[in-house]
Every structure is written in C-alpha cells, then in structure tokens.
Amino acid sequence: MNFDPRFSGRQFASVGTRPIRPDGIDKVTGRARYGADFNMAGQLVGRVLRSPHAHAVIKSIDTSKAEKLAGVKAVITAKDLPDLTDGDAAMYDILDNCMARKKALYDGHAVAAVAAIDARIARQALKLIEVEYEVLPHVTDVDEAAHHHAPLINDQVFTEGLEEKPAKPSNITKRTQFGHGDVHKGFAEADFVVERSFKTEQTHQGYIEPHACVASVNADGTADLWVCTQGHFVYRQHCAQLLGLEASKLRVTSSEIGGGFGGKTHVWAEPVALALSRKAGRPVKLVMTRDEVFRASGPTSATSIDVKIGARKDGTITAAEATLRYSSGPYAGSWAEIGAMTAFACYKLENVKTVGYEVLVNRPKTAAYRAPSAPMAAFAVESAVDELAKEIGMDAVDFRIKNAAQEGTRASYGPVYGPIGIGPTLEAVKHHPHMKAPLKENQGRGMACGFWFNFGGQTCTDLNIGMDGSVSLAVGTVDVGGSRASLSLVAAEELGIDYSHVKAIVADTSSLGYNDMTDGSRGTFSSSMATISAARNAIKILRERAAQMWDVPVDDVHWEKGHAIAKGEKYGNLSPLSLKDIAAKSGTTGGPIAGHSELVADGAGVSFATHICDVEVDPETGSTRVIRYTVVQDAGKAVHPTYVEGQYQGGAAQGIGWALNEEYIYGKDGRLQNAGFLDYRIPVCSDLPMIDTQILEIPNPNHPYGVRGVGETSIVPPLAAIANAVSNAVGVRMTHIPMSPPRILAALDAEREG
Amino acid sequence: MAGVAVSTTINGDAVEYLCQPDETLLEVLRDRLGLTGAKEGCGTGDCGACSVIVDGRLVCSCLVLGAEAEGRKVETIEGMAHGDQLHPLQQKFLEHAALQCGVCTPGFLIAAKDLLEKNPSPTEEEIRFGLAGNLCRCTGYDKIVRAVQDAANVMKGA
Numbered sequence: 001m002n003f004d005p006r007f008s009g010r011q012f013a014s015v016g017t018r019p020i021r022p023d024g025i026d027k028v029t030g031r032a033r034y035g036a037d038f039n040m041a042g043q044l045v046g047r048v049l050r051s052p053h054a055h056a057v058i059k060s061i062d063t064s065k066a067e068k069l070a071g072v073k074a075v076i077t078a079k080d081l082p083d084l085t086d087g088d089a090a091m092y093d094i095l096d097n098c099m100a101r102k103k104a105l106y107d108g109h110a111v112a113a114v115a116a117i118d119a120r121i122a123r124q125a126l127k128l129i130e131v132e133y134e135v136l137p138h139v140t141d142v143d144e145a146a147h148h149h150a151p152l153i154n155d156q157v158f159t160e161g162l163e164e165k166p167a168k169p170s171n172i173t174k175r176t177q178f179g180h181g182d183v184h185k186g187f188a189e190a191d192f193v194v195e196r197s198f199k200t201e202q203t204h205q206g207y208i209e210p211h212a213c214v215a216s217v218n219a220d221g222t223a224d225l226w227v228c229t230q231g232h233f234v235y236r237q238h239c240a241q242l243l244g245l246e247a248s249k250l251r252v253t254s255s256e257i258g259g260g261f262g263g264k265t266h267v268w269a270e271p272v273a274l275a276l277s278r279k280a281g282r283p284v285k286l287v288m289t290r291d292e293v294f295r296a297s298g299p300t301s302a303t304s305i306d307v308k309i310g311a312r313k314d315g316t317i318t319a320a321e322a323t324l325r326y327s328s329g330p331y332a333g334s335w336a337e338i339g340a341m342t343a344f345a346c347y348k349l350e351n352v353k354t355v356g357y358e359v360l361v362n363r364p365k366t367a368a369y370r371a372p373s374a375p376m377a378a379f380a381v382e383s384a385v386d387e388l389a390k391e392i393g394m395d396a397v398d399f400r401i402k403n404a405a406q407e408g409t410r411a412s413y414g415p416v417y418g419p420i421g422i423g424p425t426l427e428a429v430k431h432h433p434h435m436k437a438p439l440k441e442n443q444g445r446g447m448a449c450g451f452w453f454n455f456g457g458q459t460c461t462d463l464n465i466g467m468d469g470s471v472s473l474a475v476g477t478v479d480v481g482g483s484r485a486s487l488s489l490v491a492a493e494e495l496g497i498d499y500s501h502v503k504a505i506v507a508d509t510s511s512l513g514y515n516d517m518t519d520g521s522r523g524t525f526s527s528s529m530a531t532i533s534a535a536r537n538a539i540k541i542l543r544e545r546a547a548q549m550w551d552v553p554v555d556d557v558h559w560e561k562g563h564a565i566a567k568g569e570k571y572g573n574l575s576p577l578s579l580k581d582i583a584a585k586s587g588t589t590g591g592p593i594a595g596h597s598e599l600v601a602d603g604a605g606v607s608f609a610t611h612i613c614d615v616e617v618d619p620e621t622g623s624t625r626v627i628r629y630t631v632v633q634d635a636g637k638a639v640h641p642t643y644v645e646g647q648y649q650g651g652a653a654q655g656i657g658w659a660l661n662e663e664y665i666y667g668k669d670g671r672l673q674n675a676g677f678l679d680y681r682i683p684v685c686s687d688l689p690m691i692d693t694q695i696l697e698i699p700n701p702n703h704p705y706g707v708r709g710v711g712e713t714s715i716v717p718p719l720a721a722i723a724n725a726v727s728n729a730v731g732v733r734m735t736h737i738p739m740s741p742p743r744i745l746a747a748l749d750a751e752r753e754g
Numbered sequence: 755m756a757g758v759a760v761s762t763t764i765n766g767d768a769v770e771y772l773c774q775p776d777e778t779l780l781e782v783l784r785d786r787l788g789l790t791g792a793k794e795g796c797g798t799g800d801c802g803a804c805s806v807i808v809d810g811r812l813v814c815s816c817l818v819l820g821a822e823a824e825g826r827k828v829e830t831i832e833g834m835a836h837g838d839q840l841h842p843l844q845q846k847f848l849e850h851a852a853l854q855c856g857v858c859t860p861g862f863l864i865a866a867k868d869l870l871e872k873n874p875s876p877t878e879e880e881i882r883f884g885l886a887g888n889l890c891r892c893t894g895y896d897k898i899v900r901a902v903q904d905a906a907n908v909m910k911g912a
Contacts, residue, residue, distance in 0.1 A: 020848045027856030028844040030791020030831035034857055037790040120774070206891045208795040208803055209857040258793070258857025259891050290796040481854035481892060642851040646893055650854065653894030677800035677889060685895040686879075686886040 003533040005603060007699045007706045013561075014493040015705060018642045021485035022503055023256070032256045035212025035228030036287045043214065044073055044115040046276050046286035047122040048269070049129050050296060051104030051111050054138035054362040054670025055151065058104060058131060061112055065128040071121035074280035075129070077112045081275050084244050093331040095242055097365045098271045104133065105153065105330035106362050107671045108295025110268075115276040115284045138362040138670040142302045142327040143199075145171045145361045153330050153360040171360040173332040178340050178413045179321075179353035186319025186351030190310025194388040198380040200719065200737040201663035202302040202327065205369050206654070206682045209258020210293045215273035216283035222249045223277075227270055230260040230478050231517020235267055236509045242271045243278070253508040254478045261654070262368030265519050266298055294675035298367020299664060301326035301335045305380040307343075315394045315402045319351040320344050320412075324377060328358050329365035338373035341413035342716075343381050345451035346422050346608065348405045352412045362670055368519060370651060371452040371712035375658065375719050379737055382448035382720030387733060396447060396724070397430045400610075404449075421634025421698045422449060422608040428694055429610045434630045443616045443627065444729025450609045450716025454709035455520025456601030460513035461530035463491060463538050465593040469580030471495065473534075474507040475527045476515030481650075481711070482643035483523045489639055490528045490705070494535035496562030497579055513598055521709025524639055526601035532704050538595025545589045546577045603702025604709055609633035611652065611717035615725040619748065622741035624726055626656055630692040636700040636708030648714045649691040655718020657683045661738050762823040764789070765833025773820035780804045782820035783830060791831035791860045795889065802888030805861040806830050812868040814887075831860035834867065843867055843905045852901035854892035862888050866902045874910055878903070 026032040051058075063075040078101040085091040095101075100109045112129050116122035137151035144150055150171055159166050161175035187193060213227035223245055229235050232254040240247040257264060273286040288297070306323045322343045326336035336356030343354050389399035404423045410416050429435060429447060439445060462474040473491050477483065484504040492499045516522065539559045546564030547554040550571075558565050563576035586593050614628040631648040638644040661681055665673045674680045699706025723734045726744065732751045736743055757772035764787070773782050780797075783789040783806070792815055795801035799814040806815045807829040808822075834841045843866050846852070853859045862885060869876060869884040876884060881902050882895070890898060 018851075021851070023856075024848045024853070025840075027853055027859050028840065028847050028863060029835055030789075030860045032856055033790070034793065036784075036794065120776075207855070207857075208801055208889055208891055209793065209855070210795070256857075257855060258795075259855045261891070287794075290798065290801075482851065642897075643854070646851055646854050646897060649894035649896045650892045654891065676798055677796045678798065682889060682891060683894075684886045684889065685899065686882040688882075688895055690878075690899070691894045691896045 003536065003599060005529055005702055005704055007701045008704055012493060014489045014499050015637065015639050016641065017489065018640060019485065019499050021482050022488060023479065023484055034209055034258050035255045038214050038226045038255060039285065040214055040216055040283035043283040043285050044117060044280055045119045045122045046113060046115045046273050046284045047126055048110045048272060048292065049112040049126045051100065051109040052107065052671070053104055053133055053135050054107050054140065055136040055153070056104045056133035057136060058100060058102060058111060059134055060132045062130040063112060066114055066125040069121065069125050069128060071117040072114055072125045073117065073282060074115040074276050075112065075125065076275050076279055080279060081242060081271060084241060091241060094238060094267060097331060098268060106364050108292065108364060110272065110296065113272050113276055115280045140361050140363055140666045140670055142325050142359050142361060143304050145327065146325055146357060146359045153362060157360065173358045173360060176337040176340055176356045177354065180410065181351030183319040183321045183351045183353045187310045189312065189318040191313045192388060192391045193308065193310040194384045194391065195308040196384055196735060198305045198307065198383065198735045200303045200376040200379060202299050202363065203369065203658045203662045204294060204299040204680065205261035205263035207259025207261060207263055210288040210290060211269050211297060212287040213270050213273050214283055214285045215270065215277045217274055217278040221245065223274060225250060225252045225270060225274065226255055227252060228255045228257045228264060230257065230264045230480060230519055232478065233476060233509050233514050234517045235270060238267045239271050239274055243274050251508055251510040254506055257478055257480055260480055261370045262372055262519060263298055265517055266367050268297055290677060291675045294680060295672050296364055298365050300369035300372060301328065301366050303376040305376065307380045307384040309384050309388050311388055311392060313392065315392055315399050317347060317349060317403045320349050322354045322380065324354065325357045325359050326373060327361045327363060327366065329363050330360055331365050333358050333366050335366055335373045339377040342374040342451055343377035344412040346405060346449045347403045348409045349412055354412065370654065370715040374450065374452055374716045375655060378448065378450050378716045379719035379723060383723050383733070386724045397426060400449060401426045401430065417606065418701055419698055420606060420608060421696055424696050424698060425608055425610040425632045425634060428632045428696060429612055432612065432630060434612045434628060439614065442619060442729060443614060444725045445612065445614050446721045446724025446728055447610060447612045448717040448720035448724055450713055452521065452607050452713040452716060454525065454604035454607050455522045456526050456604040457516035457522055458514055459526040459530040459601050460515055460598045461527060461534045462512060463531065463534040463595040465538060465579065465583050467583055467586060469501065469583040471497065471502045473502055473504040473531060474512055475504060476507055476512045477523045477527045478518045479506055480518050480523065481646060482640060483527065486524045486639040486643060487527050487531050490531045491535055494532050495539065495579060496560065521607065521711040522601065522604065525604055525703065525707050525709045528639065528705065528707055529601045529703060530597040530599055533597035533599060534595040536595065537597060538593060541593050542579060542582050545582050545586065545593065548589050549577065549585060550574055603700065605636050605700030605702060607634060607708050607710065607713040609713045609717055611721040613721040613725045615722060615729055617726055617729045617744060622744035624660055624739060624744065626689060626722065628689055631714055632694040632696065633710065633713055634696045634698050634708065635710045636703065637697055637706040638695050639707060641695060644695055644710050645693045647710045648693045651712065651714025652691050652718055653683055653688060655715045656688065656722065659719045659722040659737055659739060661740050663738050758821040760821055760824045762825065763827045765830060775821060777820045778816050779818040779820050779823055780815040783815060789830055789832050793857055793860065802865060803858050803861040805864040805888065807864060807868055812865055831864060834863060841867065842908045843902065846901040846905040846908065850897045850901035850904065852893065852897040858888060858890045862890065862898060870906055870909060874906060876906060
C-alpha cells in the first residue's frame with residue numbers, strides 16, 4: 001500500500017493527551033535495566049589503559065607482565081583490532097579512536113585493554129602494561145591549532161574545500177561556505193554595522209549513565225552485544241565492520257539508556273569489549289568510569305566565531321557574514337559546516353555568507369551534542385543581532401520580527417522554507433507576560449532565537465495484534481525520553497483503540513529491520529510516521545478479515561474508531577466489528593494480524609524556538625543566577641505534551657549550564673583538569689528556577705499528524721539568551737562562553753578601566 | 755584478600771554477604787546482591803544516583819564501604835514500594851513525567867523520601883536545596899520539584 005505522509009488535519013482522540021509512559025513503573029522501582037545492569041554467565045570485567053599524554057608516538061607496548069597476572073584472561077592492543085576499514089576514512093578514524101594505533105592523540109586515548117575475573121585484578125593488570133611514549137608537542141586551543149605555526153596533529157591533512165590544494169599540511173581539515181547574494185554590496189547599503197568575535201568552550205553532554213556494554217563473541221562467529229546506545233543498528237554496523245563479523249550474526253540489544261544527547265551515537269568501548277571477548281572466549285562487561293567519560297568519550301566543539309551584520313535605519317538587515325572555527329578533536333569532522341548552515345537560519349537575508357573551518361586539536365573526538373554546532377553559532381549571531389538592534393534603537397524582539405524568515409524565504413543554507421515557526425515564536429514572546437515583568441537592580445533580561453534542521457531517516461516498525469485485541473508495537477528507535485509513550489499514543493490513535501491496549505518496545509537488531517539512530521530529533525517524528533504506516537497496513541488486513549467474516553466486498557468495509565463498519569444500506573443490520581472481535585477470529589480467518597512498515601521518513605520539518613531569560617549578576621563576585629526562564633517552541637504537533645515540555649526544559653537547563661559554568665579545562669600539559677562532576681559542574685536543582693514552556697503547533701505538512709522533531713532546538717537559544725541577559729544586567733557585552741564569575745569580573749574590570 | 759563477613763538488614767530483610775575490605779556498598783548491592791536499582795554515575799559522591807538510606811541517613815553508597823553496613827538498616831529503591839502499592843513519590847514521579855531517561859530516578863526518589871521524612875512541608879527552595887546532591891541531566895528539575903511538591907501534599911493528607 002502506498003503510504004501518504006501528508007498532513008491531514010484530523011481531530012485527535014489519543015494524540016495530545018498525557019498518559020503515564022509504559023516503561024515508567026520499571027524506572028521508579030529500580031527494575032529498568034541500563035547498560036551496566038546486565039550480566040552473563042562467565043562474564044569478565046574489562047578495563048582500558050589510556051594515554052596520559054595529549055600527543056605522543058606509541059613506540060612500544062609490553063603486555064607480557066599483565067598477561068601473566070593470575071585472573072587475567074585477555075590483553076589487547078591495536079594489533080588485536082586489525083584495520084578492516086578498506087579505505088573508509090571515517091571508519092578508520094573510529095577504529096583509531098577506539099584503540100590508538102601509532103600515536104596517542106589526546107589525554108585519555110585508549111592504548112590497551114584487559115579482561116580479568118574481577119575489577120581489582122583488571123586494575124592491577126593495567127598497571128603492569130608498559131607503554132613507551134615519545135611525547136610530541138600538542139595543541140588544545142582551537143585558535144592556536146588553526147595557526148600555521150601550530151604543532152601538526154596529522155601531517156596527511158591538507159585543507160579540503162579550497163580552490164587549490166594547499167602546499168603544506170595543517171590542522172584545518174576542511175573549509176565550507178554557504179550563502180547567497182553579495183555581502184559587500186549589502187554592507188555598503190547598511191547604516192549600522194556590528195562586528196564582533198566570540199568564543200565558546202568545550203562542553204560535555206553530561207549524561208548521568210556512563211557508557212556500558214556486555215559483549216559476547218562465540219567461536220562460531222556469532223556475537224551478542226548489550227549496550228546503552230542511541231542507535232543499536234548503527235552500533236551493529238560499526239562493530240561488525242571493525243571486528244570482521246557478519247552484521248546478521250551480531251545481535252545488538254539496546255538497554256535502557258541513561259541519557260545520550262548525541263554522546264551515545266558513536267562506538268568507543270564496544271569494539272574493544274568485543275575484541276576482548278573474542279580473545280578471552282568469554283563474555284566481557286566494560287563500563288567507563290566518569291573520569292573516562294569526560295576524557296575519552298565525545299564532547300562538543302570549542303569554537304571561535306567572527307560575526308558581522310549590517311542593517312538600515314529602518315531595521316532591515318542588509319548583509320550578514322560569519323566565519324566559524326570549530327574543534328573536532330584529532331579527527332576530521334563537519335561541525336563548523338553545520339554551524340555555518342545554522343548560523344543565520346532564523347532570518348530572511350538578501351546577502352549572507354558563512355564560512356566554516358574544521359580544526360584538529362589534541363582533545364577527544366568531537367561527538368554530537370543536542371543540535372550539534374547550532375548553539376555556538378546562535379550565541380555569536382544572536383548576540384550581534386541584539387547589539388545591532390540597540391544601535392539602531394529598535395526593540396530586540398521587533399528587530400527580529402522584522403527580519404524573521406517566513407514561508408517561502410530562501411534559507412541562508414540553501415533550501416526554501418515551507419510553513420515555519422520562527423515568526424509565531426517571536427510574536428508569542430512579544431506578548432508573553434514574562435517580557436513585561438519588572439526587573440530589580442543587577443538584573444537583566446535577554447532573549448534569543450534558535451533553529452535546528454531535524455532529521456527523518458530510515459525507519460522500520462512492526463505492529464502485531466494479539467488474539468485478545470491488544471497491540472504490540474516494536475520500534476527500532478531507542479527511547480531516550482518517553483517515545484514509547486508517544487508512539488503508543490500514535491498507534492492507539494490510528495487504530496482507534498485505547499492507549500492502555502498498546503505496548504511499545506524497542507526491538508533488538510535481529511528482530512526488526514534497520515533503523516537509523518535516535519538523533520536529529522527523529523525518534524518520535526520518524527517512528528510515528530512508520531507506526532502510522534504500519535497501523536494503516538494492519539487496518540487494511542482488519543478490514544479484509546471483517547469482510548471475510550461478513551462475506552461482503554472489502555471495499556464496503558470502512559474503519560472507524562476501532563471498528564470495522566459495513567457501509568451501505570444493504571448492510572443495515574450488521575453491527576460493527578471491533579478490533580477485538582476481529583482479532584479473536586484471526587486463527588480461522590487467515591492467521592495472525594500485523595502491520596509492518598519500512599520507510600525513509602523524509603520531510604522532517606525544521607524547528608524554531610525563542611527563549612526569554614532573566615538573570616541576576618552579583619557585581620562583587622561575578623556570579624550569575626537565572627531567576628526566570630521561558631521557552632517558546634514550535635512542536636508541529638505535540639504528541640505527548642508533557643514529554644515535549646520535558647524536552648524544552650531539559651535543553652534549556654543544559655544551555656544554562658553551558659552558558660554559565662560548564663567547560664573543559666586543559667592544563668599546559670594538555671591534560672584535562674576537571675574530569676569529574678565536582679569540577680565539571682552541571683546545573684543542580686538549587687541552581688535553576690522553574691522553566692516555563694509554551695508549545696506552539698504549526699503543523700509540518702510532511703507528517704500525517706503535523707509532527708516535527710522537538711528534542712534538540714531547545715538548547716540552541718540559551719547561550720545567546722543568557723549572554724544577552726547578562727550583558728543587559730552588567731552593561732558590558734559578553735563574548736566568551738561560559739560566563740563564569742572570573743570572566744564576568746574581568747569584563748567588568750576591563751569596562752571600568754575603559 | 756580475605757573477605758569480610760557482613761550481617762545487615764536490607765529493605766527489612768536479614769542479609770549476609772562476604773565482601774572485600776575496599777569494596778563499596780554500591781558494588782555489594784549491585785554486583786553481589788543483584789540490587790541494581792542504585793546506579794553508579796560517578797563513583798565519587800557527586801551525582802547521587804547511588805543514593806540509599808543507612809540507619810535513617812541519606813548516603814551515596816559509592817562512598818560507603820560494604821563492610822560498614824554491618825548491623826545497620828539499609829533502604830534502597832527496591833524496597834520503596836509496599837508490594838504492588840507504589841510510594842506516593844513514585845506515583846507522582848510517573849504522573850508528572852519527572853523522569854526522561856530515568857537513570858537518576860532511583861537516587862532522586864530515595865533522596866526525596868529522606869527529605870519528606872525530615873521535612874513534610876518543604877518550600878520549593880527547600881526541595882531544591884534538599885535535592886541538590888542529585889544530578890539530573892534530562893529534565894531541568896522542573897517536573898521533579900513539582901512531583902515532590904505534589905507527593906508532599908498527598909502524604910500530608912494521608
């Protein structure tokens with residue numbers, strides 16, 4: 001059956017309600033099983049030895065003493081993970097990141113691993129491994145690394161994207177450019193121009209659950225992997241390729257996931273655990289410590305961004321330009337490219353140009369962090385937009401409304417927008433009571449906008465109807481924050497039955513076709529589309545079975561509110577058959593009733609948000625408190641509004657931490673100095689106010705219910721909104737995130753000294 | 755290393771185990787007793803995901819030795835519900851969607867239970883400071899605070 005994904009504007013019975021999530025009770029009773037909560041018979045404990053150097057040649061590794069320690073069952077180095085990547089540069093980087101091959105490229109880079117009968121012996125064994133390093137000069141700062149005198153991290157890197165291949169290698173892997181029009185002409189037409197440079201420091205997703213897995217490789221080439229991941233099908237592909245296994249023989253089961261935010265989209269420990277298991281011939285459990293999570297998983301980029309925006313006296317932006325440098329760790333990435341695409345996406349611009357540079361540094365390999373790359377670009381652009389509005393003498397919201405992108409606007413990164421929410425979020429903010437609330441001394445208010453693309457991707461879903469009429473929904477997108485509830489609502493909606501009769505699970509890689517991972521805010525968007533499609537396929541069968549039971553033509557059987565109805569006067573005496581009635585007879589009418597769906601969920605609607613923030617800055621200490629916060633965001637259609645609010649609040653809270661105190665601090669020796677939750681301080685309950693939310697629903701025309709992704713956009717505006725609030729409170733433009741007390745005091749001192 | 759023999763009470767049941775002298779109570783609960791409701795988020799007492807109550811005192815079980823449980827009464831998340839009757843905090847966490855990933859939830863529930871036992875009518879500020887030892891990265895704490903407020907009201911009425 002051809003699936004029509006277009007928005008239909010139906011009236012909802014289940015979608016939009018707020019039932020309790022199906023996995024909730026296990027999570028409040030401690031029964032839910034996360035990555036580290038699973039065990040296998042004969043299981044060993046895996047531990048990883050990591051480089052203490054930011055940049056060093058590995059001259060030799062002697063594992064003989066460790067191997068002789070009683071209780072040690074396997075020791076591996078890069079030699080045990082031979083290169084099977086067959087020229088795939090991205091996979092080679094993943095392999096090298098899992099276990100350093102020739103050089104250690106950052107403090108924390110894995111160089112060897114052991115499997116032993118318990119953690120104590122495994123730790124002892126690590127101390128017995130002798131690694132001879134030749135320490136090399138290192139660079140951890142994005143601007144220093146981009147400089148032509150910087151130590152080279154990879155002498156095979158010649159910047160891509162230039163008109164001519166450069167003569168010398170550098171740490172800049174790629175240049176990308178986006179935009180249209182003529183910015184020179186645009187700036188010539190401007191009455192006011194603001195030009196500023198900004199920096200943001202590296203932050204970590206900060207999920208509370210460290211990476212954890214249990215790997216079991218059998219002698220016959222079959223294997224199982226239990227793991228906390230945002231995408232078990234992708235992990236299967238990567239692990240199978242790196243280990244030389246057939247994908248179908250590696251079954252990956254996603255555990256409950258204790259937070260990911262983009263950080264559990266890459267393999268780190270899993271190929272190592274599989275290699276240990278293969279060598280030891282026993283299952284291996286490998287759990288990262290918090291120190292390892294900070295030093296050796298994938299934080300986001302540190303950035304350095306130059307922005308220039310010009311406008312006429314009437315408030316029309318005539319030109320906008322940005323140069324964005326993003327660190328990607330020691331391996332190539334596309335993070336500045338995404339920043340360059342998102343930077344001006346909120347605005348209708350005739351002349352716009354953005355240039356991104358990907359910069360190698362001796363830090364962990366950058367991974368996605370919720371709307372990756374967008375918050376930093378938004379910080380720079382929305383700060384400059386605020387400053388420009390002030391120079392012109394316009395209200396910050398009115399200035400943005402005047403320049404906001406609309407349906408039909410050509411986005412700065414290329415496409416032409418369909419119906420979008422930036423204008424409505426700004427109008428909602430303009431009329432929000434928060435904007436009119438009085439402020440006290442040392443307090444300031446800021447607002448800012450944010451954009452995120454959203455993603456659809458490959459999706460496969462099974463919907464099985466039991467003989468009692470209850471429905472099992474098997475999805476392949478990992479549930480990171482309530483999607484089993486939202487997808488159960490969608491199945492109930494489409495079938496016309498009660499939510500309580502649907503049970504959604506996340507199926508393992510051997511039970512369902514391939515699914516892309518839960519990233520790009522795609523979980524509910526794409527799996528709801530596949531669930532609707534699967535339900536419609538099931539309804540087709542339900543109608544056929546009803547027709548058979550009644551002995552009438554199937555075209556005369558319609559599906560309404562969970563019942564088959566025979567349409568036509570001649571069927572006046574036939575009472576409707578419920579889904580339960582039809583299911584009960586399935587054994588004699590053709591067997592089990594199910595609906596399947598395999599699709600590429602195209603048409604993820606872009607997402608916009610506008611945030612308002614009030615802060616109070618202590619001028620004595622430079623300490624900042626967020627005292628009120630409001631999120632306004634377009635959800636397309638909020639399937640489970642409570643969990644949509646949760647996404648809005650969670651993104652805002654992460655943005656608050658990033659804006660005010662989270663950062664990776666490296667010493668001159670290139671070692672991370674704050675690899676723990678005490679020194680890398682994420683917001684705690686007493687740091688934050690309630691976070692108010694307003695859900696707007698501008699339907700996505702490319703989804704049957706109008707759904708857009710909602711997970712990521714909420715982290716885009718906070719850096720800028722808080723920077724604008726702090727700048728308004730202290731009267732000094734803040735240009736460096738996080739705005740920690742020392743940075744605020746330094747800015748105040750610099751202002752006083754003139 | 756010789757194991758230490760420990761006799762203790764966990765969720766009202768008499769329990770005996772052998773543990774190493776340097777083994778934490780969290781390791782004993784999770785690895786020896788199969789009580790995996792308490793989570794290790796940091797191992798350094800900074801995140802509260804391993805919160806349990808020992809003799810009426812809220813502790814991070816990653817900072818307590820297994821041997822220290824000798825003769826004490828330990829309460830974990832597995833003992834919070836009475837049979838199939840959820841504790842009001844558990845029920846309110848579900849109703850308010852005060853969890854997303856849920857990995858911090860056992861620790862928050864234990865810490866909130868301890869808070870409400872000591873202060874049945876906390877203000878919002880008292881809740882926020884009372885739970886400041888527990889990290890949540892998903893929710894922004896808004897719905898957690900509301901769930902605790904709601905549970906406190908229910909428990910006062912009960």
